[in-house]
Structures are given as structure tokens and as C-alpha cells.
Amino acid sequence: MPPKAKVTIKDVALKAGCGIATASRVLNNSGPTSAEVRERVNRAALDLGFSFSAIGRALQSSKSMTVGCLVPSLANPVFAEAVQGVQNELVGTNYQLLISSSNYDDKADDAAISTLVSKEVDGLIVTMVAPERSPALKLAHQRGIPASLMFHDPIKGFATSYVDNFEAARDVAQRFSECGHRRTGFLALRLATSDRSRNRYAGFHAECRARGMPDPALIELSETDANRPEKLAAILAAHPDLTAIFASNDFLAIAVQKAARLLGWIVPRDLSVVGFDGIEIGKLLDVPLATIETMPEKMGRQAAKSLLTAMQGGVLEQLPPLPFRFRAGATLAAPRAKSRDDGRVAAQPPSVPLIKTILKQG
Amino acid sequence: MPPKAKVTIKDVALKAGCGIATASRVLNNSGPTSAEVRERVNRAALDLGFSFSAIGRALQSSKSMTVGCLVPSLANPVFAEAVQGVQNELVGTNYQLLISSSNYDDKADDAAISTLVSKEVDGLIVTMVAPERSPALKLAHQRGIPASLMFHDPIKGFATSYVDNFEAARDVAQRFSECGHRRTGFLALRLATSDRSRNRYAGFHAECRARGMPDPALIELSETDANRPEKLAAILAAHPDLTAIFASNDFLAIAVQKAARLLGWIVPRDLSVVGFDGIEIGKLLDVPLATIETMPEKMGRQAAKSLLTAMQGGVLEQLPPLPFRFRAGATLAAPRAKSRDDGRVAAQPPSVPLIKTILKQG
DNA sequence: TTGTATGCGTTATCAA
């Protein structure tokens, strides 16, 4: 015989032969109870396989014990790790994670926040296209729902867990400069929907200027082209003067290496590349990737930690940004002394069909 | 002046000067309402910034409009993508995703399911260490909560979205055999907590036998060693007879390439490697990775799709496994004709300190 | 067409 679909505290009280208030007191260890009724209630609960309904509780206590989390996409390992960090920090508390993703869509962001709010989350942890322009987020804030941001630069009213993208990018420019690079490029994916990329570009640009280098070439890649090394190769070929590329994430940086190979260029001899994020695989590559190491998991943890204190009535305080670290790699070296045109192609000439493809696409 | 922390339908009714039932009818388009009261209610709702409380609704309708999802870890991109697939399929429905992860822990798995059930999720999508041995999952099933599994082989009572790991692994063995490999190894991470790895090993082992090859060497790597190429190199060095390695995921396969490089071995000349999963980066490598391509996102989508029909009263039906596909790559080739001892090391002799390190650790 | 009253599962108040 299958157990009842729903067994409530009422059933327990009935079976134990007591009032529901008593049953509640026993099961919650709240308030005085006699040993004998305790025995009966516990055994009834066990027999019936009772467990509290979080919904009933939420309604009565007006605490859902739920944290809402919004990220652009879990397909991006950086966000996935951050969410895992949040989750790791939430383990042991009684909070559950309600997740949403927007696929980098502004409207979807706002709708997602609204939904989370209507689910009465006790707190929010979000990364969105434009948190400062989200009516739903503002509403949540007015409603007194504590929120902490991930990956964004600090905004008043919210605590933010982030890495200083501007500074990190300046660091890269500095490394390039110290190696003797002058003409550089910045490669990114979704400049319009990622303040992270924009900040990296800004920092990179600023430091290039500060060092008297020419402004970096800004190269924005479409989502689909990111998976087409030939396309990227064509783009690189169109920028023959660049000696170093700063890619806004490690995946792009690896794609640049591939594209360079297609062109017969050797990294770092013919082109230096530095990535961002510091994914583990970068270390395992034939030519280990130079990159900025960040700590997405810690970022999630920190966001969750601040939020937890805020939800317990504490104040949401802004912590300093998480550290980043330049990871040295074999993809960064001094540019060739002479003009790049001579000798480079000779190293490993690209096949004729490839060149045709490039010309057709470029 | 900040808006009320909570504005309920009662507030709306009051402001609109009508009963709450009427307000409910207007806001839900359920039941007859006069144009005039509709106007008043809508305007009141707008003014007050009213939105329904999902909790009140859930309590009344006994539908939480929430799907519980449990995976071992979001730090594994395969699971993260699958969850994103679930999410993608849920967009447009009114279901929200309640997420949990267990970090590959049996007990945590069970606890997580219990929590999700007490949150009264309307359905479950899970990947766990041992679904067939989870009391909480069984209880959920008895309670009539539809559940669909991801990544596991089918279990009675649940619909499963999966790829046939056994068959895929047989495919790899076949490729090895056709290339002329005989002594092979299977490299995996968490054999005890991953039926996926176990199934891959089983299929690989079975096909090796069927083809008269020696049984593959089973190499299990600890979590930490996976990030230590020197350690892996030492292990490989201890298996000098192997000519091909089947790694249970692409990350490990790439680590094998790194380890081989440390030993001065050239892939695929001295060692062939095939991975599993088919991550995008594999294509971009200097030596593109041969691997089994799978579709985690589709897996999540399929799991969500079945669950949705089940939650709408349909029956949870078992679909055939998702397809896999062998992706050719430059890491697989015929083994060297002669005994591997001669010539191999000469190609690129490992440094003396490295050899010392290996001997120390090995 | 509208409003009142009830119940969903829980906790808290208060009287017994």
C-alpha cells in the first residue's frame, strides 16, 4: 500500500492522539512537552514518514529559506563555478538555491528577477547584463530583499563580489609593454552585454595609452565565429601589425592559438597571447597559456557569505575585490625584432586551400 | 517613501474597493468580471506594484511550480551544461529550477533529495552516485513525484536521459583495435562514485576481450593527482607497455597528453589518447583530441521535456539513449611498429630533474 | 457579476 501522497502535521497529531500544536512543539523542540507525548509523536511521525512542508512554513514565517541566483549562463564554466561556490557556502545552512539564467538577455534578466521575487526568495545573488538598469532588481531592493552581485563592479545599495577587471587588464598591458610589444589587440565576445569585457578593454586601453603604446585594436567576435578558427584566422590576418593579443577569456585565447597555427604563425614567436580566467586546461597545453587567474568559486562563496549575514539581519558590507594573479605561460614573449612580414609565413606555410578559404571569408 | 514590504491581493482588493475573490478573478482572468471593476483592480495592482506570492499559490494549489535538480557538481562542465539544458527547456513554462549538488557524496545526495521533496518540488531531475539505492528518491517516487534521471542507465520507475556509455566505450576499443593497438589503458577519476566511468570501463573491457586484446589496464587517478601532470607522467611511465589510453573525460585526456610530453613521448606516435565528452577546446588543441562527442545540453533538455509531460499528467516514458559520435583527432594513430623502448625517449629526452621527480613520486 | 467563507500546512498566541 502506497503511503499517503501528503502527510501533514495534522496526520501526525491525529495518530499520536494529541493536538497539532503539541505535535509541532515536539517536532520542532520548541516549547515544553512531556516525555510521553514526545515518544508518541516521534513514533507517529516516523511511521507516517512525515516531513515538514517548507511551503506551509514559508507562508507562516514569511521566510522561504530560498536564495535566488541569476547568471547569464551555466554553459560558461566561470559562472557555473561561481554558482557552485554559492552552493558550497549554502551547504549546512537551511537555504536552498533557486536558479535562473538569462542567456545574456537584458529583458530575460529582468523577468527572471521578477519571478524570483514572486517566489519570495530571502536573498538574491545575481550577475546580469545591467544590474543598475533593472527595474525588478530595484523593486527587490525596495522590498528589502538583500542582494549581492557577482562579477560586477560595485554599485551602491548592493554588495559585490568581483575581481578588478580594469586593474587586471592594466597588468596585461604592462606585461605586453615590458616584453616590448606596441601594437596589440583586444579580443572579446559580447562587449555589449558584458561589463566585464568592457572593463577589461578599458583597463587595457588605458594602460596602453599610459605607456605610450598605440591604442589597442578592438576585435569583437560573434558567438558563432568563436567556434570557427578559420574565421578568427581571417580576422587575425587582417591585422598583420599586431604582435600581441589580449583575449577576454581563456577559450578565446586558445582559439587565437589555433587560428595562428592555421596561418602558419608560431605562438609566441609571431604572436603573443594572454587570456583571462585561468582555467585549469590552460596549464596542460603544449604551449601553456599565459593568463589572468581568477577565482570564480571564491567569488560565489563570498557573495553567499555576505548574503547570509545580510539575511540574518546583518548589514551587507562591501568587501575589497578578490585578488587576481598573472599566470606566466609560454604564449607570451618578446615580439620578433624585425618586421613580421619576413620569415613568419615561412615557418609553416598555410595550405593553399586554407588561404583560399580565408580570403573568401575575410 | 518605500513601498510596503509585502503587498497582497488583499491590499489590491481594498484599494480597488472590491472583494478579494473579485480581485483574484480579475488578476487571473478566471471567472466573470465587469469592465469597470477590472479597470479599478488592474490600476490598483499597478499602483501598488502587486505581484502574486508563489508561496500562497503553492499552498492553495499544492503545486509549487518548481523542479528540483540534483547533480554531483556544477564545477564539472558536463553537468553544468546539462543543467543549462534543463533551464533552457523550462524557459517559457512557469517552472523554476531548485538546484542542489552533492559533490559526489552518497549521503549528501540523499539529504538533498529529502530537502527538495520537503520544498514540495513538482518534479525531480537528478544525477547521483547511486539513484537505485537512495531511500529519499524512493520515497519521492512513492509520493508520486515524477522524476527523471540524467547520465544514468535506465532504472525501472524513472525515465532516464543518457548516452550509452558501454557502447561508446566499445566504439573506442574498436578504433584502438583497428589501429593495431593491443595493450591499452583506461584512465578514470572517481570509479566508485560514477556509474558512467564504470560503464565506460565495462564496455571498453568487454570489447577489448571480444577482439582478443589483453585486458585494459585500469588506472584510477585521485582528484588531486588529476591536476598534477608529473604524477600522471610517473604513472604512465610505470605502464611502458601501453600504446593507447582511453580517458574517461577530455580533461584527463588532455592531461595525458601533457604527461606524455613531460616524458618526452610524442602523441600519437608513442601513445594514442582518446577522451570522452567532446568538449569544444579539444578541437582547438595543437594536436586535436580524438574523443567521443556527447550532448549534455540535449540531455538536460530531454530530461526536462519528459518531466514536463509527466508533470502535466502524462506518463514518463523512456526514450532511447542520446546519440554519441566518435570525433576523429590527431591523438589517435597506429602504434609504432617496433618495441617502444627504442627511439621513443630520443625524440625529446625528458630533463634529468624531471626524471628524478618521477622516480621519487612513482 | 460580486463577496464571504473555507482550506491549504505551519507556527504562535493564549487560555485552560
Next chain:
DNA sequence: TTGATAACGCATACAA
């Protein structure tokens, strides 16, 4: 020490 009852926000049966 116990139990009846109100309240949480909502939808609905039913009465008006």
C-alpha cells in the same frame, strides 16, 4: 504541559 484558534496569501465553492 496541552490544545483550540488565528494568521500567513491565495483560489474557489457557494451564496447573494
